Amino acid sequence: MNQQQSPVDVRPLRHPIVQFLRKEWLGCLILVAGLSISYAVWTISIRNHEDIEKARFISTGELISTSLARRMNSNEQILRGGAALFNMNNNTSREQWRTYVSSLRLDETSPGIQGVGFILRVADKDKAEHTAKIRAEGYPEYTIHPLGQHNDYLTVVYIEPFWGRNLHAFGYDLATETVRRTALDLARDSGEPSLTGRVKLVQEGKEGNQAGFLMFLPVYQHDLPRGSVEERRESLLGYVYSPFRAEDMMRNVLVNVDPTVGVEVFDGKDLDEKNILFASAPMNQFDNAPYVSTRQMEFEGKVWTLRFASLPAFQALSNNMISHMIFAAGVLVTFLLTFVVTNLAATRNRAFGMAKEMTNQLSHSENALRAVLDSAADGILRVDGNGRVKSVNLAAEHIFGLSSDKLSDFPLEQIIDGMDINKLEEVLNSYGNAGSAMRSARFESFGIRSSGDQFSLAVSLSQFNQNDQVNYSLMVRDISDDKMAEAILQLRLKAIEAANNGIAIADMTMPSQPIIYTNPAFERITGYTASEMLGMNCRLLQADDRFQLEIAELSQAIKEGRECKVLLRNYRKDGSLFWNDLSIAPVIDNDGRITHYVSSQNDVTDRVLAEENLRIRSMRLDAICTLSPDGVVAFDANGKLTNVNPAFLEMTGFSNIQLSNLSMQEFDQLMEALSDPAHTYVSAHDENMMNLVLDTDDDMVQARQQMVYLSTPQTRILIRSIRMVAAGSLEQVIYFRDVTRETEIDRIKSEFLSTAAHELRTPMASIFGFSELLLRRKYDEVTQKDLLGTINRQAGIMINLINELLDLARIEARAGKDFKFTVQPIAPIVENAVAALLVNNDPRRVNVNISENLPKVNVDAEKIGQSLMNVLSNAYKYSPKGGNIDLSVLCEEHNEVTEIGIRVSDQGIGLTPAQLSRLFERFFRADPSGNIPGTGLGMCIVKEIIELHGGRVDVQSEKDVGTTVTLWLPTVREQELLEA
Numbered sequence: 001m002n003q004q005q006s007p008v009d010v011r012p013l014r015h016p017i018v019q020f021l022r023k024e025w026l027g028c029l030i031l032v033a034g035l036s037i038s039y040a041v042w043t044i045s046i047r048n049h050e051d052i053e054k055a056r057f058i059s060t061g062e063l064i065s066t067s068l069a070r071r072m073n074s075n076e077q078i079l080r081g082g083a084a085l086f087n088m089n090n091n092t093s094r095e096q097w098r099t100y101v102s103s104l105r106l107d108e109t110s111p112g113i114q115g116v117g118f119i120l121r122v123a124d125k126d127k128a129e130h131t132a133k134i135r136a137e138g139y140p141e142y143t144i145h146p147l148g149q150h151n152d153y154l155t156v157v158y159i160e161p162f163w164g165r166n167l168h169a170f171g172y173d174l175a176t177e178t179v180r181r182t183a184l185d186l187a188r189d190s191g192e193p194s195l196t197g198r199v200k201l202v203q204e205g206k207e208g209n210q211a212g213f214l215m216f217l218p219v220y221q222h223d224l225p226r227g228s229v230e231e232r233r234e235s236l237l238g239y240v241y242s243p244f245r246a247e248d249m250m251r252n253v254l255v256n257v258d259p260t261v262g263v264e265v266f267d268g269k270d271l272d273e274k275n276i277l278f279a280s281a282p283m284n285q286f287d288n289a290p291y292v293s294t295r296q297m298e299f300e301g302k303v304w305t306l307r308f309a310s311l312p313a314f315q316a317l318s319n320n321m322i323s324h325m326i327f328a329a330g331v332l333v334t335f336l337l338t339f340v341v342t343n344l345a346a347t348r349n350r351a352f353g354m355a356k357e358m359t360n361q362l363s364h365s366e367n368a369l370r371a372v373l374d375s376a377a378d379g380i381l382r383v384d385g386n387g388r389v390k391s392v393n394l395a396a397e398h399i400f401g402l403s404s405d406k407l408s409d410f411p412l413e414q415i416i417d418g419m420d421i422n423k424l425e426e427v428l429n430s431y432g433n434a435g436s437a438m439r440s441a442r443f444e445s446f447g448i449r450s451s452g453d454q455f456s457l458a459v460s461l462s463q464f465n466q467n468d469q470v471n472y473s474l475m476v477r478d479i480s481d482d483k484m485a486e487a488i489l490q491l492r493l494k495a496i497e498a499a500n501n502g503i504a505i506a507d508m509t510m511p512s513q514p515i516i517y518t519n520p521a522f523e524r525i526t527g528y529t530a531s532e533m534l535g536m537n538c539r540l541l542q543a544d545d546r547f548q549l550e551i552a553e554l555s556q557a558i559k560e561g562r563e564c565k566v567l568l569r570n571y572r573k574d575g576s577l578f579w580n581d582l583s584i585a586p587v588i589d590n591d592g593r594i595t596h597y598v599s600s601q602n603d604v605t606d607r608v609l610a611e612e613n614l615r616i617r618s619m620r621l622d623a624i625c626t627l628s629p630d631g632v633v634a635f636d637a638n639g640k641l642t643n644v645n646p647a648f649l650e651m652t653g654f655s656n657i658q659l660s661n662l663s664m665q666e667f668d669q670l671m672e673a674l675s676d677p678a679h680t681y682v683s684a685h686d687e688n689m690m691n692l693v694l695d696t697d698d699d700m701v702q703a704r705q706q707m708v709y710l711s712t713p714q715t716r717i718l719i720r721s722i723r724m725v726a727a728g729s730l731e732q733v734i735y736f737r738d739v740t741r742e743t744e745i746d747r748i749k750s751e752f753l754s755t756a757a758h759e760l761r762t763p764m765a766s767i768f769g770f771s772e773l774l775l776r777r778k779y780d781e782v783t784q785k786d787l788l789g790t791i792n793r794q795a796g797i798m799i800n801l802i803n804e805l806l807d808l809a810r811i812e813a814r815a816g817k818d819f820k821f822t823v824q825p826i827a828p829i830v831e832n833a834v835a836a837l838l839v840n841n842d843p844r845r846v847n848v849n850i851s852e853n854l855p856k857v858n859v860d861a862e863k864i865g866q867s868l869m870n871v872l873s874n875a876y877k878y879s880p881k882g883g884n885i886d887l888s889v890l891c892e893e894h895n896e897v898t899e900i901g902i903r904v905s906d907q908g909i910g911l912t913p914a915q916l917s918r919l920f921e922r923f924f925r926a927d928p929s930g931n932i933p934g935t936g937l938g939m940c941i942v943k944e945i946i947e948l949h950g951g952r953v954d955v956q957s958e959k960d961v962g963t964t965v966t967l968w969l970p971t972v973r974e975q976e977l978l979e980a
Contacts, residue, residue: 028338030334030337030338031334031335031338034330034331034333034334034335034337034338035330035331035334037330038326038329038330038331038333038334039330041326041330042326042330045326053291053314054291056258057261057291057293057308057310057314058293060257060258060261060308061261061263061293061295061306061308063257063258064253064254064257064261064263064306064308065295065297065306067253067254067256067257068250068253068297068306069297069299071110071249071252071253072299072300074109074110075110075113075215075242075244076193076215076217076300078104078106078110078113078116078242079116079193079215079216079217079240079241079242080193080217081100081104082097082100082101082116082118082217082240083217083218083219083240084547085097085100085547086118086219086237086238086240087219087222090219090221090222090237092118094137094158097118097158097160098160098162100547101115101116101160101161102160102161103549103552104116106161111248111249111251111252112244112245112246112247112248112249112250112251112252113242113243113244113249114165114166114201114203114242114243114244114245115159115160115161115166115169115242115243116159116160116240116241116242117156117157117158117159117160117166117169117240117241117242117243118156118157118158118159118219118238118239118240118241119154119155119156119157119174119184119216119238119239119240119241120154120155120157120237120238121152121153121154121236121237121238122144122152122153122154122155123151123152123153124149124150124151124152124153127144127153130144130155131143131144134157134171139170142170142171143171144171144173145171145172145173146173146176148173148176150175152175153173153175154173154174154175154181154184154238154239155171155172155173155174156169156170156171156172156174157170157171157238165201165203165204166203168202168203169201169202169203169243172202177199179196179197179198179199180196180199180214182196182197183195183196183197183214183216183302184216184239186301187216187217187218187239188218188232188233188236188239189229189232189233190301191218191220191226191232192217192300192301193215193216193217193300194215194216194300194301194302195213195214195215195216195299195300195301195302196213196214196215196216196302197213197267197268197302198211198212198213198246198267198275198276198277199211199212199213199214200212201214201243201245203243203245204245210245210246210247210248211245211246211247211276211277211278212243212244212245212246213243213244213246213267213277214241214242214243214244215241215242215244215300216239216240216241217239217240217241218232218236218238218239219236219237219238219239219240220232220235220236220237221235221236221237246265246277246278247278250263250265250277250278250280254280259280259311259313260310260311260313260314261308261309261310261311261314262279262280262281262285262286262289262308262309262310262311263278263279263280263306263307263308263309264276264278264279264280264283264286264306264307264309265277265278265279265304265305265306266304266305266306266307267302267304268303268304268305269296269303269305270305271294271305271307277304281309281311285309285311285312286307286309289309289310289311289314290310291308291309291310291314292307292308292309292310293307293308294306294307294308295308373393374393374394374395375394376393376395377395377477378395378475378476378477379392379393379395379396379397379398379399379400379475379476379477380392380393380395380396380473380474380475380476381396381407381412381473381474381476382471382472382473383412383424383471383472383473383474384469384470384471384472385421385469385470385471385472386421387411387412387413387420387421387424388409388410388411388412389407389408389409389410389411389412389415390408390409390471391404391408392404392407392408396476399447399449399476399478400415400447400448400449400450401449401450401451402415402450412424412474414448415447415448416445416446416447416448416457416459416474416476417445417446417447417448417454418445419445419459424461424472427441427443427461428440428441428461428463439462439463440460440461440462440463441460441461441462442458442459442460442461443459443461444456444457444458444459444479445457445459447476447478455478455480456478456479456480456482456483457476457477457478457479458476458477458479459474459475459476460474460475460476461473461474496519497519497520499519499521500521500602501521501600501601501602502518502519502521502522502523502524502525502526502600502601502602502603503517503518503519503521503522503598503599503600503601504517504518504519504522504533504538504598504599504601505517505518505587505596505597505598505599506537506538506596506597506599507595507596508586508594508595508596508597509595512537513537513597514534514535514536514537515533515534515535515536515537515538516534516596517530517534518530518533518534521601522601525572525578525580525601525603526541526570526572526573526601527572527573527574528540528572528573532573538599541568541570541571541580542568542569542570542571543571543575545569545571548568548569550566550567550568551566551568553566554566554568554582554584557584558584558597561586561588561594562586563583563584563585563586564583564584565581565582565583565584566582567579567580567581567582567604567608568580568582570601577605578603578605579603579604579605579607579608580601580602580603580604581601581602581603581604582599582600582601582602583599583600583602584597584598584599584600585597585598625643625645626645626646628645628647629647629738630647630735630736630737630738631644631645631647631648631651631652631718631735631736631737631738632644632645632647632648632733632734632735632736633648633659633667633733633734633736634731634732634733634734635664635667635731635732635733635734636730636731637730637731638730639663639664639730640661640662640663641659641660641661641662641663641664641667644656644659648736651710651716651718651736651738652670652671652674652710652713653674653712653713654670658670664684664685664732665683665685667684668681668683668684668685671684671708673712674710674711674712674713675708675709675710675711676709676710676711676715677711678709679707679709681708681709682706684720684722684734705719705720705721706719706720706721707719707720708720708736715740716738716740717738717739717740717743718736718737718738718739718740719736719737719739720734720735720736721734721735721737722734722735723735764798767791767795767798770787770788770790770791771791773787774787774788819860819863819948819949820860820861820862821858821859821860822858822859822860822861823856823857823858823972824856824857824858824859824861825854825856825857826850826854826856826857826859826864826889826900826902826969827850827854827889828861829859829861829864829865829868830848830850830868830887830889830902831848831850832861832865833864833865833868833869833872834846834848834872834887836865836869837869837872837873844876844882844884844885845885846872846885846886846887847884847885847886847887848887848888849886849887849888849889850888850889851888851889851890851891854889854891854900855891855898855900855971855972856971856972857900857969857970857971857972858972859949859969860949863945863949864945864949864967864969866941866945867941867942867945867946867967868902868904868967870938870939870941870942871904871942871965871967872885872887872904873938874906874938874939874963874965875904875905875906875908875963875965876906878906878908878909878963879906879907879908879909879962880908880909881908882907883906883907883908883962884905884906884907885904885905885906886903886904886905887902887903887904887905888902888903889901889902889903890903891971894968897970898970898971899951899968899969899970899971900968900969900970900971901954901966901967901968901969902966902967902969903964903965903966903967904964904965904966905962905963905964905965906962906963906964907961907962908962908963909959909960910957910958910959910960910961910962910963911955911957911958911959911963912959915957916955916957919939919955920939920940920943920953921940939953942967946967946968946969949969949970950969950970951967951968951969951970952968953965953966953967953968954966954968
């Protein structure tokens with residue numbers, strides 16, 4: 001039986017991989033492309049990383065170089081400031097130098113600088129005088145070191161801060177060391193700063209190990225020319241200089257620099273270890289570093305070589321993990337993308353199912369949008385093409401005071417003044433939006449609340465189409481508060497513009513802190529217009545007058561971010577000086593950061609000049625009051641004692657503490673306690689004593705004068721007068737004038753005239769009477785001769801009296817100017833006076849005892865002889881009953897002065913203590929009976945003569961026992977004797 005076979009499927013068999021590729025060809029393509037791209041990106045990333053690391057290394061080197069250059073420039077400016085101080089005053093004192101250096105705050109601003117000093121050029125011939133001068137300033141151990149001799153010494157005389165290491169540099173002669181001398185000569189000849197090579201600072205001492213260098217800036221005598229090198233060498237005064245410890249300075253320079261980049265600094269161009277100034281890491285790390293570069297920098301004519309190297313820490317931070325992560329991420333993303341593509345088909349089916357779900361979510365989104373609109377701060381309105389409101393958010397309801405139901409289909413012009421559909425189109429067209437599909441505009445208008453009140457409104461208007469219908473969207477904001485704030489701001493601005501004080505505002509967020517605003521008063525005060533000051537710093541007003549203590553105070557206040565008020569010397573645009581009463585205050589933002597400083601300038605030049613004149617006048621008045629011999633007591637308007645001068649304290653024996661803040665009644669009580677009970681003390685507070693009258697000479701009110709008699713602390717007679725500052729003023733000044741001497745002189749004058757008249761009248765009466773007898777009667781020859789003898793004796797008495805009066809007057813008037821002083825021994829003067837003494841009817845002789853080897857005296861022999869004869873004459877006259885008269889010359893020490901004493905002793909009638917106290921008064925006589933002849937002027941003359949010789953008269957006496965008078969004269973010292 002024939003069977004028919006069914007047809008067989010002869011489709012070729014495919015390898016499973018081929019089937020997979022055919023089915024997933026897109027995924028495979030994405031896989032291959034993704035892996036290729038990842039590899040390429042990884043390779044580029046590695047190269048970019050290497051470029052970044054190299055750029056980081058180079059930029060770090062640039063930063064180090066820039067920081068070093070900035071620091072060296074700062075160091076130079078410090079020296080230039082010191083040189084300016086000496087240029088203004090070549091005799092700058094040590095205290096002025098200390099004040100300048102202290103203001104620099106070197107520890108804070110310039111670590112590494114050991115100090116700032118001044119090197120004085122001292123010629124060899126002036127070395128001893130210079131050393132003595134410095135020692136006299138309080139430095140007894142000062143000397144120029146190291147020891148040696150040369151034409152000029154360059155010695156450190158000022159160095160601040162003056163303590164610690166810097167004490168080693170005091171007196172150091174920099175001319176003794178070659179490296180320092182080379183830099184000094186270069187600075188002197190060029191007139192510019194210079195640097196030394198690598199040196200060991202004297203501040204290091206024996207244990208120091210840091211390399212150092214010094215910077216010099218020459219200072220010339222300002223009155224000498226310095227145009228040529230020779231002139232500069234001749235006019236050199238010295239140098240302002242600073243010593244530096246290289247490591248300390250460089251450590252500070254590198255504070256904010258990447259520490260993984262090392263730096264070495266070499267003195268000169270050779271990278272030789274002996275020239276190294278500083279190394280931030282061991283040298284072997286520089287030799288094996290992947291990145292190494294060198295740079296040469298010139299400072300003040302000196303070349304430094306800087307070598308930079310990446311340290312091991314640099315490579316440690318150079319992590320290339322990101323490149324590997326990029327590659328790994330690329331591979332991962334490739335596999336993920338492949339997976340996503342292969343599953344895209346399945347995802348498409350799921351997408352249809354999700355569409356329905358998204359429709360539901362859209363409805364929820366609309367509700368969410370509505371919630372967002374309701375939460376907006378600005379009001380939002382949708383208006384149709386007829387100008388009617390269709391929808392609003394909550395903010396719009398609050399702004400207009402109407403609910404959404406009431407606003408629905410509400411005409412727009414009833415809530416926004418005049419804003420109908422035509423006005424909307426006009427506004428949109430005015431912004432150039434005609435014909436555009438999406439038009440918008442911004443403008444301000446007035447809104448109308450439900451109460452009818454109008455308010456300012458900012459409106460953002462846009463047009464859009466919805467279902468082929470024109471609609472408008474308006475975003476509105478109530479800006480009434482903003483308008484009020486703007487008006488207040490404008491008012492404040494006008495107030496600032498109208499202010500008499502100059503107002504300036506500086507921006508503290510910018511490096512130079514420039515001025516961004518000035519008002520017209522500022523322009524009037526300074527002479528600079530606003531355009532000239534914008535962008536400038538207020539330092540412009542200081543001109544070259546930068547060294548004011550108030551400027552440092554101002555800078556400190558700005559640094560601390562606080563208010564400050566100072567008085568500065570400023571200069572107008574024309575260069576004229578004005579005194580600026582400056583107040584500054586910071587402006588702080590919400591983050592607590594100072595963004596601006598506001599300054600108020602007030603020209604107080606007239607006030608300062610007036611205060612200076614008042615101060616000078618006050619000083620003059622104080623000097624006059626202090627030096628015045630009259631007592632002055634001042635009371636304020638409250639009747640309290642405020643001031644007394646030294647003369648009043650001396651008069652009364654009071655102290656300032658006793659008198660401080662006393663009332664006038666209390667003052668009167670103290671004065672009354674000192675007063676003589678025999679005289680009534682009239683109170684200064686007594687209204688009956690005032691009797692005020694206007695003194696037109698000094699526009700002050702003066703009271704009549706009163707006499708005040710004091711018995712304590714010593715007898716004085718004072719004239720008191722009271723002055724008031726002006727009529728009706730309660731401030732009073734009481735003057736006390738001591739008239740004790742004048743009163744005593746008046747008394748002595750009266751007594752003198754009375755006594756002189758009496759003394760002259762007695763002999764004149766005798767002469768007149770006896771001469772009248774001779775004229776009217778005739779006498780025998782014996783009687784006539786006796787009468788004429790009486791007349792002659794009385795005339796002699798008158799002549800002696802007149803001669804002694806003339807002698808005394810001449811001695812007092814000329815004060816010894818006509819004395820003929822000669823250095824001579826005293827013995828001949830004494831012997832001549834004794835030999836010339838002749839006493840009628842008295843056979844006694846003077847017993848003379850003169851010591852041997854007496855020093856010489858500088859005297860007028862005639863005047864000393866006259867004094868001695870007066871004393872001897874009194875010894876004879878006042879010992880009428882006889883007794884010895886002894887004269888001795890002795891030598892004694894008195895108050896560390898060698899004196900010669902001429903001592904005359906008698907055994908006469910003597911003196912009582914009361915008589916002894918009046919011995920030197922004119923016309924005083926121990927025997928008032930008239931039995932002993934004399935004028936009563938002899939001892940006055942003796943006292944005047946001896947005191948004019950610088951000596952003194954010593955008198956000892958006892959009633960009915962006798963009197964001893966010693967004339968003491970200073971001897972001539974050996975040096976005076978040699979000069980004579």
